[in-house]
Every structure is written in structure tokens, then in C-alpha cells.
Amino acid sequence: MLASCVIFNVRVMSDVLAVNAVHLTKTYGSLTAVNDIAVQVAQGEVYGVLGPNGAGKTTFLRMLFGLIRPDTGTLEVFGRSWQRHGVNSLSGVAGFIESPKFYPALSGRKNLRLLAGLDGGDAAACIDDVLDVVGLTDRQHDKVRGYSFGMRQRLGVASALLRSPRLLVLDEPANGLDPAGIRDMRALVRRLADTGLTVLLSSHDMGEVEQICDNVTIMKSGSVVHHGSIAALRELAPEQAHRITSTDDDRAAELTRARGLEVTVVDDGLAVRGPQKDVDALVADIVDAGIALRGLTRDETPLEALFFMLTESAPADPAAGVDISTGARR
């Protein structure tokens, strides 16, 4: 660990938003990839952009990095826009879009050294530190073509940290990782966020965003259908759903209704939604009624259920989006 190496150049807060996108639209022929969206990310926050595949998350991030140009709207990063400041708007910004890519015939360290040459300053002196942060020190001399997907993701984070970013942009960082890789990546992002770094994270996994992010924008078909804090989102979410299977589902359904719980008969039993204590009491009712309980499992989490409700049923129209933002952070 080299104390002279400044990897995390953060803790500098001001009223300037880390990201301020207004009326952003991008079309490809007849396809509207991003439709008049607005996203504001305050400095120091961990912000999630959530949506199913094809929602426009990556298109938005590409516009943020200047890889593609918006048709209309403005996008500022720390008060700088591509239109006025060009590539200087990327000062203090780092990250990767989709899966990070490197030169496969070169080692991880050699790739980082090349990128440090592009970053200038003391970036080259930070290579050991960033490799340590992402846990790739032992494999730094291996060629990237021999890296697993998870190792490439971590090398992507390392290459981003070389820039001493104030804003770290990660596009589906856990995508394609095994469960252990997902756990490690989430822990890494959380640790980075704890240093005060602003993190903008895209994902299609509500659980991931729930664990990592403070605030979230949910997109569907290029439009924003919801934005607000995770805490506010939890208040909107339905009760936890359970799946119950028994030897007499019809009778069990009657008992469920009698408890005042919401119940739907599905192929493999009953889908029951309601407060956890009422579900616990229902289980006792079923057993007391002499019905054998064959299975009791939790369905998607409440936030996942809300996510599916928003992205599968909400109209893809920004005006129709639900805004439960407290307004405090804007």
C-alpha cells in the first residue's frame, strides 16, 4: 500500500450535481432508445439506474461518457457538458460500459500501464494499489485472455480507479458473475462508496440496487417510470409474497381469505401476499385444520415485485412516471 498514491480523490462536496441529465433523448432510426429522461445524481451518493434489458440504461451511460451523442437534451457531469467542454467533461469520471474490455494478448498489469499512460499524472504509480483494491495482485502478470469474466470485471474497476475518480460509473458490474463474484463485487462497490465516492450503477437486478444504492431511477423502454430513494420505494412496495402448497389448496385458500390475506391460486399452489405475522398465523391455521403443508417459500422480494409492476405494467411515458422523491437531495 502506497500512502502517496491518491486513488480516492473524494470528499469534496458542493451543490453541483455529479450528474444532471435533462430532457435527454436518443433515437436509432425508428427506435427511441432513450426518451426525454431526467436523471440527477448528487455528489457522494450511490445511485442506481435500474431496468430490464433494453430499457435504455446503457444508452444513457454511453451518452454520459460521450460515446454517443444525444439527439436532444443536456447532460452535465460536475457542471460540465460535452457540448461546451468536450472531453474535459470526463475529468474526475471513470468506469466502464457493459463488460470492460482490454487487450487480450497483454497482461492485466501491462493493460493498466497503457491506460495509466493515457491518464497521465501519477496514475502509473497507483497500479499496485488498485490491483490490491480489486484483489488481482497475484494474477497481474497473467495475460488478460486467461482471465475469468469476474477477473475482467475487477480489472475494469481497477482501471477506473487509476483515474482517481470522483464519479465511478459501473454498467451492470455483477453481470455474468458467479454468486461468489457477485458478493465480492457488491462488497467492493460498497467499500468504494463508503469512501465518499459518487457511484452511478446500472443494473437489471432490484436486489443488487437495493443492497448498494441510496437512490434509484427505474427505466422501461427508454423512459423513466420511477425515481426516488430506496427508502421511499420500500414504502411503495407490496407485502412479501409467499408460495404455499398443501394437500388441500382449496381449503387452504379459504383459510387465507378468512385471515384477510390476498391470495391467488397458481399452478403449484397458492400465492399469498400479506404481512409476515399474518402469514405465520395462516400456517398455524392450515396445520390446525388438518391440512398437510407441503411447501412454504418466499416469492420475489417486495421491491422486486414493485420493480416488475413498474416495468411490466407502467406506461412508457415519463409524464406517467411515479415521482416519490423527497426533493431533499436536489
Place this chain on the structure above:
Amino acid sequence: MTTTNAVLAGTPTACRRPGTAAVLRWEVAKLAAQARSRALLIGAVIVPIAIVLIFNTQLPPKDTIYGRNIHTSGYAVPLFVLAFAHQWVLPLLAALVAGDIFANEDQHGTWKTILTRSVSRTQVFWAKTLTAAGFNLLVLALLAASTITTSLLVVGTQRLPGLSGQLIPAGHALPLVIASWATAVAPVLGFTALAILLSVTTRNPTIGVAAPVVLGMIMQIVGSLGGLNKARRVLLTTPFETWHGLLTAHPFHAPIITGVIVSAAWLVVCLTLAYLYLRRRDITGG
């Protein structure tokens, strides 16, 4: 993973933006790390040695310019090699790096890796263009030096027969041979620009490398057709033959000047189109 919370600074991140020289160093370092580019440089030295040695043991090819003289004058051999090389070898050598240097980033999906680092497309374009041009000139210089040196050592420094039948003394022959090879600089740069254009627009390294060679061959066929004198002048292959004027009893340089102008026009047009395309394209995929 112990460093995460270790270092926090209290000042805003300085505006870090590398100059074009830094981007050029990055591109050169990347090229130097490729085994293929090192092999090309080594090949540019070794292959001419092998060619000179092989032709020294064969019957002279009398149907090629200076072919009948390759056993009688060491100065004739590099001219014979030059006449042979311009048919497809020089366009190929010009395209091997230039046709790949942009498309390679598409192939690896690394455009977004580069362009998310405060580097402008203009900087990357010029770094890659200068690297490709510099590399191709280095290959041409090595090829010429190796061919001339080996020829003089193996065959000798006899007088060079001129294209008007005169005999050129050894002392004058060497500068003329070097000047003849130097006339290839302009069309090689023209083919470099053509390969860059194809590399940028097709995003396919194979097309970027192969298409300039095929186009060069088509230009030679078109150039050999009768009644197309005006069209022949603007072909990129024509400047490869302008050195003939240096070796006559009364040298003429107008074709060389025309060749330089034609090559420069190809270079400017191809690089302009490539630059505009790269500036405007959306970086997607990968």
C-alpha cells in the same frame, strides 16, 4: 484488498487530460507490444537478404525491369526488387498495420476503454495515424537498406546500366538507387491513408489489410489498359513507377512531382473522410 479506505485526499481532482504526445506514446507502446509488428520489422531486414541470395543463384528474370542485370550490377538488384515490390508487396506492407490499427479496437471492443479516459477522438486519430505512417516508413527504410546493402555485398558495386542504355558510374548509382526507393515514400503514405480509411469505416481488420492490396492490383490493371492516360495519372499505383525518370540519360522529374501530388491528394482525402467518420460515429457494441 486493504487499501480501499486508506487514501482520501482533500482537494478536488485536477483536470487530467493527456496531450497528443502522451496518446502517441500510448499507441507506440501498444504497437511495440505486438509480436506481429516486431516480426514485420525483423522480416523487413531478413527477407530481402534471402531474396537477393536466392536470385543470385537463379537465371535472371529477363521480362522484368533490371531483371537481366541482377548478376552484373549490385545496383540493379534493389531496382529490380523495387519494381517487383510495388506490384503488391508495398501496398501490403503499408496496409498490415494501418489497416488494422483502428479496426483492432473494434475487434477487441476497446474503443470505450480508451474514450472513457479524457482522450478525444481527434487525439486518438492522430496518434494512430502518425504511428501507422511512422511504422510504414520505418519498414520501407529497413527494406530498402537491407536490399541495397545485401545486393552490393553479394553482387558487387559494378556500374549500373541506365534505362537509356548509358552506364552510370558506381559513385552516382548509389544516390540514384536510394532516390528511386525514396520515390516510394509518397505512394506508401497514400496506401497507408487508404488502409486507415478502410480500417475506420469497415471496422474489420481483414478488410482493412486486404482491400488496399486488392484495390492496388485493380489500379495496376486499370493503369495497364490503353487509352486511359488521364485516369492513369490519378491512380495511387502510378507514383510507384516514377523513379524510371531518374535513370535515363536525361533525367526527368515531372512524373515524380505529379506522383507526390497524387499521393498527397489520396492521403488528404482518405484521412479527411476517416477523421470525419470517426468523429461522428456512435461507439456502441463491445
